[in-house]
């Protein structure tokens with residue numbers, strides 16, 4: 591295996607797996623998969639951009655160990671997390687044919703990981719899944735922890751499953767072809783980990799993150815996330831903290847039809863708003879939102895809400911965490927410490943307005 595590979599032991603008490611992080615791990619992917627002893631042909635779910643940039647290396651690594659696989663490249667983008675593409679995957683799995691002892695390899699960003707993971711969770715009631723994330727966002731967040739989903743017309747991620755992978759392989763070199771905007775989007779999630787659980791990580795991000803240190807940052811994020819998921823896989827308690835900035839963020843994404851903003855860009859608006867609202871409520875240390883906005887702007891992320899806050903209220907009311915006139919949201923006590931609290935919509939409208947005008 592490539593030198594300098596770091597391993598994080600992750601998973602839940604029932605489903606343990608390793609997260610492997612290093613450079614050029616794609617070249618060893620075949621050997622890693624062979625260790626899982628998959629039966630029959632494998633399904634390799636990817637997207638067209640990822641396949642164009644890294645397919646050849648991935649193919650030759652799998653072929654070297656004699657692993658027979660079928661690449662299934664989806665059109666890039668959020669639109670592929672759909673029932674239509676899911677049906678296409680089931681067709682492809684049937685044609686392979688993918689057996690219960692086979693393996694689904696999700697090779698791409700969060701879109702491929704989410705739909706590929708959901709297809710694996712549901713094909714024959716569950717076939718082994720290996721996540722090979724290729725965006726920063728997927729490497730620090732979506733490939734770890736077992737949330738899989740597709741979008742339906744009624745809402746984002748409404749059909750999904752908790753389904754832990756057998757292995758996560760993070761080749762940090764794949765990020766070299768990732769567009770700058772996607773790196774920034776992933777940095778929003780990195781900053782989130784610092785904000786909710788590590789003041790040290792937060793501070794370390796205020797300088798330029800060089801390529802060498804990015805691998806350490808990815809490792810730290812995976813360590814934080816896998817610890818949280820191990821303690822609360824099903825999102826009943828501590829895992830909700832990972833949604834810091836996401837309630838407002840999802841509302842922003844939805845307000846603009848999921849097209850204008852990348853997930854991390856929307857989360858950046860959401861985190862800034864949540865910190866400011868927390869300060870207005872007196873639950874967040876004053877100065878926290880300024881520190882957060884400063885760090886987000888260092889990483890090229892905008893924090894000035896692109897619409898009137900009142901336009902987000904209908905989206906907030908439709909949020910999964912909303913019920914009976916209010917929503918459970920994540921707030922910061924200070925940088926590195928987060929908690930949840932329910933806020934009534936009657937109060938939230940005013941708090942949001944104050945947060946942008948104050």
Ligand code: NAD
Pocket residue numbers: 637638639640643666667668671698699700701702704724725726727728731732733734735736737738747764765766767768769772775853
């Ligand atoms: P994405 O998967 O759409 O990837 C972004 C773009 O980068 C795409 O155009 C893709 O083709 C391209 N790309 C990917 N890797 C590349 C590479 N190495 N080189 C060049 N181009 C590359 O977007 P994303 O930001 O990775 O993921 C967003 C999705 O993740 C959303 O659907 C969101 O809901 C989901 N998500 C899931 C979780 C979870 O826990 N399951 C957590 C956060 C986000």
Ligand code: GLY
Pocket residue numbers: 731732735737829832833
């Ligand atoms: N991205 C939020 C979670 O995995 O719970």
